[in-house]
Amino acid sequence: MGLHFPSERWSDLQRGMVGAASELGFGEVAACIDCLLAAPLSKAQLQALASHLTVGETYFFREQKTFDALAGSILPELIHGRRRREQSLRIWSAACCTGEEAYSLAILVHQLIPDLKDWRVTILATDINGRFLQKAVAGVYGEWSFRETPDAFKERYFQRAANGRYAIRPEIKKLVTFASLNLAEHVFPSVTTQTNAMDLIFCRNVLMYFTPLQARKVVDHLQNALVEGGWLVVSPSEASQTMFSRFVPVNFPGAILYRKKAVPEPSRPSWIPLSDEPMGFFAPPLEAISRWMPLPPTAPLFETPPALPTEQALAGPPPTPCVLATELYQQGRYAEAADTLLASLAPHASPDPQTYSILARALANQGKLTEAQAWCDRWIAHDKLDSSGHYLRAVILQELGDHEQARRSLQRAIYLQPGHVLAHFTLANLARNNGDDAGKHFANALDLLRDCPPDELLPESDGLTAGRLMEIITSLVALESTP
Ligand SMILES: C[S@@+](CC[C@H](N)C(=O)[O-])C[C@H]1O[C@@H](n2cnc3c(N)ncnc32)[C@H](O)[C@@H]1O
Numbered sequence: 001m002g003l004h005f006p007s008e009r010w011s012d013l014q015r016g017m018v019g020a021a022s023e024l025g026f027g028e029v030a031a032c033i034d035c036l037l038a039a040p041l042s043k044a045q046l047q048a049l050a051s052h053l054t055v056g057e058t059y060f061f062r063e064q065k066t067f068d069a070l071a072g073s074i075l076p077e078l079i080h081g082r083r084r085r086e087q088s089l090r091i092w093s094a095a096c097c098t099g100e101e102a103y104s105l106a107i108l109v110h111q112l113i114p115d116l117k118d119w120r121v122t123i124l125a126t127d128i129n130g131r132f133l134q135k136a137v138a139g140v141y142g143e144w145s146f147r148e149t150p151d152a153f154k155e156r157y158f159q160r161a162a163n164g165r166y167a168i169r170p171e172i173k174k175l176v177t178f179a180s181l182n183l184a185e186h187v188f189p190s191v192t193t194q195t196n197a198m199d200l201i202f203c204r205n206v207l208m209y210f211t212p213l214q215a216r217k218v219v220d221h222l223q224n225a226l227v228e229g230g231w232l233v234v235s236p237s238e239a240s241q242t243m244f245s246r247f248v249p250v251n252f253p254g255a256i257l258y259r260k261k262a263v264p265e266p267s268r269p270s271w272i273p274l275s276d277e278p279m280g281f282f283a284p285p286l287e288a289i290s291r292w293m294p295l296p297p298t299a300p301l302f303e304t305p306p307a308l309p310t311e312q313a314l315a316g317p318p319p320t321p322c323v324l325a326t327e328l329y330q331q332g333r334y335a336e337a338a339d340t341l342l343a344s345l346a347p348h349a350s351p352d353p354q355t356y357s358i359l360a361r362a363l364a365n366q367g368k369l370t371e372a373q374a375w376c377d378r379w380i381a382h383d384k385l386d387s388s389g390h391y392l393r394a395v396i397l398q399e400l401g402d403h404e405q406a407r408r409s410l411q412r413a414i415y416l417q418p419g420h421v422l423a424h425f426t427l428a429n430l431a432r433n434n435g436d437d438a439g440k441h442f443a444n445a446l447d448l449l450r451d452c453p454p455d456e457l458l459p460e461s462d463g464l465t466a467g468r469l470m471e472i473i474t475s476l477v478a479l480e481s482t483p
Contacts, residue, residue: 001046001128002184002218003053004211016052023048040454043471050129055209058097060141060149061104063204065254066233070105070200073252074231075112078199088120088401089113090367092198094183094222095206096125099136099176100145103168105202106175107157120401124194126181130475136178137482139168177433180475182468183218184210189225189332189365190462191395192422193472194429197227197367204235212243219243223260224332227367232258322355329358338362350382353389357460360392364399372396387417388460395426403430421448422461425469428476438480442473449473 005013014029021032024045036045061067082088089109093102102125113119127133140161146154158166181193183206188195201222207215222232223246232247239256241249247258319327321344328337341359345351351359356379363372376393383389394409407430413423428441454467461469 001050001053001182002210002214004209004214013053016049019052020048023052043474046471047130047475051131054129054132055205056097056129056132057205058100059145059147060100060153062101062148063235063255064148065252066204066236066257067104067108069252069255069257070233071108071112074200074257075108079112082119086120087118088122089200090122090198090227091124091200092195092202092225093123093125094181094201094203096127096132096136096178097129098132098141098145099125099139099168099178100141101125101202101204102136102176102178103139103157103172105200106172107153109175110157110172121175122194122399123176124198125176125178126195127178128180128182130180130478133178133180133475133479134482137479139173140165141168142166178479180472183221184214185468186217186221187461187463187468188221190464191361191364191392191399192426192458192461192464194395194399195225196365197369197399198225198230199227199367200231200233201226202233204233204238207234207238207243216243220246220332223247224334224365226260228260228262228335230260232260234258322352322358325358325362326354329362334362334365338366351379353379353383353386356382357388357392360396361462364396369396369400373400385416387413387420387423390416391420391423391426391460394423398426398430403434406430419448421445421452421466421469422458424448425473428473432476432480439477442477442480446470446473 017029017033021029024032026032026035036049041049078089091105091109093105096102102123106123109121109123110116113121125136127136141158142165146166154166157169157172159169161167177194179193181188181195183203187193189198190196203218203222207218210218219232226232232244234244236255239249244258246261248261250257250259318324321340325337325340328334328340338359341351341355341362345355356375360372360375360379363369363375373393373396376389376396379386379389380393390409390413394406394413397403397406397409407427410423410427410430413420414427417423424441424445428438428445431438431441449466449470452466454465454470456466458464458466458469464472
């Protein structure tokens with residue numbers, strides 16, 4: 001889980017272990033610990049530990065100044081920039097606990113976008129603690145959760161429920177999607193879990209429970225999950241120049257927020273469009289490719305003597321663009337990965353599946369969904385029988401809000417490869433997001449996963465293992481059954 005207990009928190013650790021041991025049926029804490037250390041953790045053990053060792057302190061509009069910065073500046077600017085263009089917004093509450101943070105964000109979005117039905121808004125809320133997530137999905141809260149909430153919000157966005165509690169209104173509830181995610185596993189960003197291309201990530205009051213090294217790794221991955229110019233929000237007590245050195249700190253009254261730096265200018269590609277279209281990296285439609293041609297070689301100004309072989313030349317041939325792009329992709333350098341591939345593609349070449357896959361995912365992770373889809377279309381036009389192309393097209397269409405086309409692409413992927421576990425999983429998520437029954441798709445995915453070794457990496461998943469996906473599905477199925 002990445003949790004670190006310094007000596008001043010050993011009493012918390014001890015208390016948590018006593019609770020976990022009793023829940024797991026052990027009379028003796030030491031016997032429980034021996035058993036946990038002896039073998040990889042089972043799902044039940046991990047959930048018991050998560051529910052006894054994590055801290056569940058949260059409330060609506062916690063750290064009001066941060067929400068003031070969002071409401072007064074960041075969100076209006078984002079919304080203005082997207083209005084009458086893509087009209088989309090992607091927000092992630094990355095340790096959402098019992099849901100107050102995610103619903104606070106949903107309330108703000110609801111207030112700031114009056115024509116919400118014409119927008120594609122994603123508010124993803126994840127946590128490692130399944131019990132917290134169940135409460136979040138139920139969305140019913142006591143007074144203590146409103147300790148800093150202006151009354152007007154409570155009246156406007158909640159309905160009175162039994163025992164003096166308050167239930168979040170359905171129009172706010174449906175804006176948030178809850179899922180299980182362990183931040184310490186670093187399986188994000190990924191189009192599979194929709195943890196990519198975020199405009200805004202809230203990761204508050206959780207990094208403080210990790211070691212500095214673990215926290216830095218998490219921050220690196222969160223940075224990769226943001227679009228260029230996207231915002232990372234941590235708690236004021238977690239602000240740190242060293243931890244967030246790859247971000248630009250931006251001061252607001254009473255809050256420091258971190259903005260993802262712009263990537264360096266893309267390197268010049270070796271071929272350029274002949275039309276006067278802007279020199280972006282938009283994948284051209286197939287029929288337009290003939291209008292593209294290589295740049296003439298640049299003539300040197302002075303003749304230079306042949307250079308001595310460099311160390312690199314002596315070390316062997318340079319990596320192919322695909323190998324280089326894959327490495328850049330794995331480091332989260334999506335713009336450079338895409339540029340490397342685009343610069344290397346000859347106009348009439350037929351790239352291999354890995355090139356298509358990295359290119360489409362690198363574009364999707366930058367939020368360039370239409371371009372990513374265009375490359376998937378080209379992949380499929382080149383090889384209709386590759387289920388991976390259909391799968392990737394589906395997850396991108398899902399993000400674009402075209403659920404019907406996404407569903408069809410998933411069905412094609414499954415037709416071509418009935419054992420395509422991620423396609424079954426994504427079909428389930430589509431059904432879940434549309435309020436349909438996801439049960440049979442989750443069951444299909446679980447059946448397939450039972451035949452896989454837990455450590456097996458699932459292709460196209462950005463690092464998800466079969467065992468972890470099984471845990472994610474089990475927790476989603478449990479959330480589905482939450483009233
Ligand atoms: C103190 S709460 C913070 C809730 C909310 N972000 C806020 O600031 O009000 C910390 C949350 O981090 C979650 N958490 C701890 N370790 C985690 C991990 N490895 N992955 C995901 N969530 C984790 C806990 O379950 C808990 O819900």
